[in-house]
Every structure is written in structure tokens, then in C-alpha cells.
Amino acid sequence: MASAEVSEDEASLALTNAEKDLVLAYQAVLEAEQAGANVSSLVPKLNEAGEYLARAQVEYRIGHFENATNFAGSSRSIGDEVQNAAAGLKTSAFFERVQHMWFMMIGSLAGMILVFLGSFWVWRAFKRRYYRRVLGMKPEVVSGEP
Amino acid sequence: MSLEDYRAVFIGVSFILILLVASPILSLVLPFSSGSEHFSEFWVLGPTHMAEAYPSNVRVNETYKLFVGITNHLGSSAYYVVYLKFRNQSQPLPNVATSEASPLEPFYTYMAFIVDGGTWESPLTFGVLKSSSYDNFVSVDSVSINDVVFPVNVFSAWDAAKNGFYYELFFELWLYNTSSHSFQFHNRFLGIWLNMTN
Numbered sequence: 001m002a003s004a005e006v007s008e009d010e011a012s013l014a015l016t017n018a019e020k021d022l023v024l025a026y027q028a029v030l031e032a033e034q035a036g037a038n039v040s041s042l043v044p045k046l047n048e049a050g051e052y053l054a055r056a057q058v059e060y061r062i063g064h065f066e067n068a069t070n071f072a073g074s075s076r077s078i079g080d081e082v083q084n085a086a087a088g089l090k091t092s093a094f095f096e097r098v099q100h101m102w103f104m105m106i107g108s109l110a111g112m113i114l115v116f117l118g119s120f121w122v123w124r125a126f127k128r129r130y131y132r133r134v135l136g137m138k139p140e141v142v143s144g145e146p
Numbered sequence: 147m148s149l150e151d152y153r154a155v156f157i158g159v160s161f162i163l164i165l166l167v168a169s170p171i172l173s174l175v176l177p178f179s180s181g182s183e184h185f186s187e188f189w190v191l192g193p194t195h196m197a198e199a200y201p202s203n204v205r206v207n208e209t210y211k212l213f214v215g216i217t218n219h220l221g222s223s224a225y226y227v228v229y230l231k232f233r234n235q236s237q238p239l240p241n242v243a244t245s246e247a248s249p250l251e252p253f254y255t256y257m258a259f260i261v262d263g264g265t266w267e268s269p270l271t272f273g274v275l276k277s278s279s280y281d282n283f284v285s286v287d288s289v290s291i292n293d294v295v296f297p298v299n300v301f302s303a304w305d306a307a308k309n310g311f312y313y314e315l316f317f318e319l320w321l322y323n324t325s326s327h328s329f330q331f332h333n334r335f336l337g338i339w340l341n342m343t344n
Contacts, residue, residue, distance in 0.1 A: 022257075023225075023322065023327075026223075026225045026259060026322065027324065029223060029259075030222065030223055030324065033222060033223055033261075034222070039223060039261065040261060043223065043259050043260070043261050043264070046225075046259035047257075047258065047259050047266070050257030050258065050259060051257070053257060054254075054255045054256060054257050057255050058254060058255070058294050061253060061296070062294065062295070062296065101174065104170045104171065104174075105170075105171055107170070108167055108168050108169075108170050108171045109171075111167035111168075112164050112167050112168055114167075115160060115163045115164050115167055116160070116164065119156060119159070119160035119163070122156070123153070123156050126152065126156070127149065130149055130152065
């Protein structure tokens with residue numbers, strides 16, 4: 001039974017827009033995740049938007065175009081909300097990552113310099129001790145009568 | 147050991163220590179593979195939430211419960227779609243060898259966003275609401291999925307070998323591909339045979 005207020009074309013357009021928005025929201029979440037953000041709070045919202053979209057598709061298939069448009073609208077608004085939240089998470093994750101990288105690079109470089117200088121110092125000390133030991137092994141000249 | 151030998155040992159040990167200290171920086175530059183296999187788990191469970199007691203002999207106006215689930219082991223969050231389709235014995239199933247989905251139209255859809263290592267599951271109730279019987283045929287006219295009624299109009303001929311009019315409710319798993327920007331059949335499907343003789 002088709003709705004009188006919303007045409008099939010309008011419902012179809014609403015569905016297409018909601019599908020595109022949900023894909024964009026998913027891609028935004030994926031980018032945030034790849035930037036190192038914790039996206040676990042956004043996934044339930046994506047699933048909620050997905051449930052609305054699935055329901056919109058069902059309503060469209062059985063000819064309830066007004067319901068389909070309403071569910072597609074609900075899916076879109078959650079999808080937009082997720083997109084904005086994901087963009088914010090991505091930005092903060094990027095800055096955290098840059099900061100972490102700097103700490104890591106400075107720490108590693110300082111560690112490498114310390115290892116290099118430490119090895120050099122240990123080698124010099126070892127060499128000195130080695131020479132002392134070798135010199136100590138020289139035969140002593142003793143005077144004696146045949 | 148001569149002093150030259152000691153020197154070589156010292157240089158070797160120092161080099162290993164420097165590599166260890168530099169490993170955080172090296173990990174940023176060199177790609178290290180985790181080596182784990184990427185795949186998706188897909189299941190349909192019976193009403194007791196176990197892989198048993200699946201509905202098989204189906205009566206009109208009775209409802210049956212199942213659970214559909216997916217676990218993501220793809221290494222990143224994934225966007226899955228599950229299509230429900232209904233067919234008789236002669237209509238085509240997906241072709242796993244060629245990675246082609248069944249050309250039959252889905253009448254119900256699930257969408258699932260799952261983080262890596264995460265699981266999604268949803269209950270499913272279904273029932274046959276209207277069927278018509280002829281001499282050697284049964285027609286399922288409408289089914290309900292999660293309390294939504296769908297016209298299906300699928301005929302099934304008498305199967306003399308199995309003594310029944312058989313239909314299959316099957317589930318196809320699709321995955322959103324971020325490279326091609328489209329959904330692709332994920333080469334996994336599950337089905338339940340339903341005997342409409344009653």
C-alpha cells in the first residue's frame with residue numbers, strides 16, 4: 001500500500017542519500033581508526049544508523065514510502081553526527097600520534113647516543129686494562145749467576 | 147683472543163644494542179606484517195542459541211527463531227550487509243567458485259559495523275503467513291521476517307526423493323570494499339532448508 005504523501009521517487013532518493021551518508025560516515029570512522037583513534041564509541045551509532053537504513057529499505061520494498069523516507073532521514077542524521085565525531089577523533093588522534101612520535105624519536109636518539117658513548121667508554125677502559133695485563137705478563141729480567 | 151678480536155665483539159654488541167634502542171624509530175619506517183590471517187566468521191544459530199534445533203518442517207502461521215552473527219577478523223573495522231533470500235530447489239544459489247551472489251532479489255537486509263575482533267549478532271523471527279497448494283506444487287505467497295510481511299510467490303514442486311516441498315531461506319554476506327567504493331559478495335552464505343509439506 002503506497003503512501004499518498006511521499007512518492008516512490010522521493011523515497012528512492014531519500015534511500016540513496018541515506019546509503020551514501022552511511023558509507024561516508026563509515027569511511028570517516030575508518031580514517032579515524034587508521035589515524036589511531038579509539039572508534040569503539042562510534043560503532044554502536046553506526047549500527048543504529050544501519051538499522052534505520054535497513055528498516056527504510058524494508059518499508060520501501062513493501063511500498064510504505066513515507067515510512068521509508070522517515071527511517072532514511074533518521075539514518076542520515078545519525079550518519080552526519082558520526083561523521084563529525086569521527087573527524088574530531090581523527091584530528092585529536094593525529095596530534096597525539098605526532099606527539100608520541102616526537103617522544104619516541106627523541107628517546108630513541110638519546111638512547112642511541114648513550115649506547116654509542118657508553119660502548120666507547122667501556123672499550124677504552126677495557127683496552128687500558130688489556131694493555132696493563134699484557135704488559136704485566138712481560139718476563140722480568142732477573143740477575144743471577146750461572 | 148687478540149685485541150682485534152675483542153674489538154670486533156665490542157662493535158657487534160654495540161651495534162645490536164643500538165638497533166634495539168632504535169627499534170621504535172625503525173618500526174615507523176619499516177612495515178612489519180602482523181602475519182595473521184584475515185577472515186570473517188558468519189553463522190546462523192537455532193532458537194536455543196546453539197547450532198541445533200533448526201526449524202525444518204514449517205507450518206503456516208507459526209513463527210520460528212534464529213540468530214544471525216558475524217565476527218570480524220579483517221584487521222580493521224568493517225561494514226557488512228546480510229541479505230536474506232528465499233528460493234525453491236531449482237532457483238540459483240551463490241556461486242562460491244566464481245564469487246558471484248545469487249541473482250535472486252533480497253527481501254530483508256541487515257547492516258552491521260564491526261570493529262576488528264568484534265562480533266555482531268541479531269535475532270531473526272520468520273514464518274510463512276500464506277501458502278497455496280496444488281496437485282504437485284506448493285506456493286509460498288507471503289512470509290514474515292521480524293514481524294514485517296513480504297510477498298514472495300515462490301513455487302516448489304514435489305520432491306519424490308526427499309518426500310516434501312522444499313524451500314531454502316538463505317543468508318548472503320556482503321562487505322563494503324573501500325578500494326572499489328562498493329559492496330561485494332564476501333563469498334559466504336548459509337541456508338536453512340524448510341519443508342512445507344505440512
